[in-house]
Amino acid sequence: MRIIVTAPATPRELFDLWAEVHLQGLPPPALVRQVHVQAQLRRFREAAPDLFQMEEVGRSVEGRPLHVVRVGGGPRHILLWSQMHGDEPTATTALLDLFEYVRRHREHPRVARLLSALTLHAVPMLNPDGAERFQRRNAQGIDINRDALALQTPEGRTLKALRDRLQPSLGFNLHNQSWRTAVGGTGRPASISLLAPPFDASRSDNPGRVLAKKVCAVIRDALEPLAPGRIGRYDDSFEVRAFGDNLVRWGTATVLIETGPWSSPEPDEPLLRLNFVALVSALEALASGAVEHADVERYESIPLNDSKGLLHLIIRGALVYGEVGDAFLADVGVAAVQAVRSREGIPSIVLAGSIEELGDLRVHGAVEVVEGTGLTAVPLPSQGVKEGDTLPLPPRSGRELRVGLPAELMLLRPVEPAGHYRVERVIRYER
Numbered sequence: 001m002r003i004i005v006t007a008p009a010t011p012r013e014l015f016d017l018w019a020e021v022h023l024q025g026l027p028p029p030a031l032v033r034q035v036h037v038q039a040q041l042r043r044f045r046e047a048a049p050d051l052f053q054m055e056e057v058g059r060s061v062e063g064r065p066l067h068v069v070r071v072g073g074g075p076r077h078i079l080l081w082s083q084m085h086g087d088e089p090t091a092t093t094a095l096l097d098l099f100e101y102v103r104r105h106r107e108h109p110r111v112a113r114l115l116s117a118l119t120l121h122a123v124p125m126l127n128p129d130g131a132e133r134f135q136r137r138n139a140q141g142i143d144i145n146r147d148a149l150a151l152q153t154p155e156g157r158t159l160k161a162l163r164d165r166l167q168p169s170l171g172f173n174l175h176n177q178s179w180r181t182a183v184g185g186t187g188r189p190a191s192i193s194l195l196a197p198p199f200d201a202s203r204s205d206n207p208g209r210v211l212a213k214k215v216c217a218v219i220r221d222a223l224e225p226l227a228p229g230r231i232g233r234y235d236d237s238f239e240v241r242a243f244g245d246n247l248v249r250w251g252t253a254t255v256l257i258e259t260g261p262w263s264s265p266e267p268d269e270p271l272l273r274l275n276f277v278a279l280v281s282a283l284e285a286l287a288s289g290a291v292e293h294a295d296v297e298r299y300e301s302i303p304l305n306d307s308k309g310l311l312h313l314i315i316r317g318a319l320v321y322g323e324v325g326d327a328f329l330a331d332v333g334v335a336a337v338q339a340v341r342s343r344e345g346i347p348s349i350v351l352a353g354s355i356e357e358l359g360d361l362r363v364h365g366a367v368e369v370v371e372g373t374g375l376t377a378v379p380l381p382s383q384g385v386k387e388g389d390t391l392p393l394p395p396r397s398g399r400e401l402r403v404g405l406p407a408e409l410m411l412l413r414p415v416e417p418a419g420h421y422r423v424e425r426v427i428r429y430e431r
Helices: 011-021 034-047 090-104 109-117 128-133 154-166 207-223 243-250 268-288 296-300
Strands: 052-059 065-071 076-082 118-123 170-176 192-195 231-233 253-259 310-320 328-343 346-359 365-371 376-379 390-392 408-415 420-428
Touching (some): 011 207, 011 268, 034 052, 034 090, 034 128, 052 154, 065 090, 076 090, 090 170, 109 118, 109 268, 118 154, 118 268, 154 243, 170 243, 170 268, 192 207, 192 268, 207 243, 207 253, 207 268, 310 408
Parallel strands (some): 170 253, 192 231, 310 365, 310 376
Antiparallel strands (some): 328 346, 376 408, 408 420
16 A cells, blocks of 8 residues: 655645635625535535535425535544534535535645545535524524434434444534634634533543544644634533533544634635634644644643623724713723625625623723724714714714614714814614
């Protein structure tokens, strides 16, 4: 047998390679539906029938087929599944990009080694009914990831049966996390969080969990040069109902990858790149055996998530009018989430936001921080206002900010003549 010896790809090489293998023609991740996934899977099967095998392994509540894709022929079996929560879509597209990478580069020594050492089994969208609605739960209203023991969802039963049949040595449980999540107390966005789930309340280790920790260490080392300070560790409290925790109990070590916020107006591309780098780096390390030499301490020392510490936007030190009393200096904090909105029947992805915090927010970080010193923050009026306009201060009832209002604001700077203000910035999130 010919032994293939080749150096692993560097994180930067993989980060740049993603642009070549990213599938064109797909909508943004949050708008990807099962019909898009099925079309891409058929394309893979038609382009390389000797490489991709597909099997329908179940049906969703509403009858949508659940497919597993098998790639490779190695002795080590790996199970990957994404979008168990219908509104957590990033990894679905990342898995499709991984398949395209394997298809295009199957002759490269690194990919050839991966295919000869591993057999990958991937379910790219476990909750297609939830994805259709862009909601966390399935069509029954059940959180599939809390159904590992009761098995009242057909999607959960499908995943359990697949694990029992394949007996994989490792599973990748791929999710998105709240955009309120920061890395420790740093105030930086937790763009990727990792977890080697426990299998009991005492958070004991066994050989499988140690392997998962080593895989997480590999991923951390791959991603930190690309997203410094933005890699967090997910809470490892034992959740008796969850699939990740129970898979470890059933004999399959599990790596949880949670995709979080990114500090740019268009976060999808950098987050997809990070997922692609994480998956390829982990699989290469498993295929080559390099994972066995990973330092578990590199996992243990990842800062824990702060699940409530991050806001999407903070205006620092602006003059604010509350519901009563005089104006005061305060920070204004906006929390936001991606949402699907439809206009004239055409769906789009928007950032929906509201005022979440008001006051001294020095302990909070944000995806974006705006300096508000010398500015007055007031609600945006209903009539059209644009940056650079000059206008009088709105009447008292039109100045009031409070927690819970839509994040539709303008920042005003006083100008001559007295009592007039220039609109320095318009801040408008969707409702």
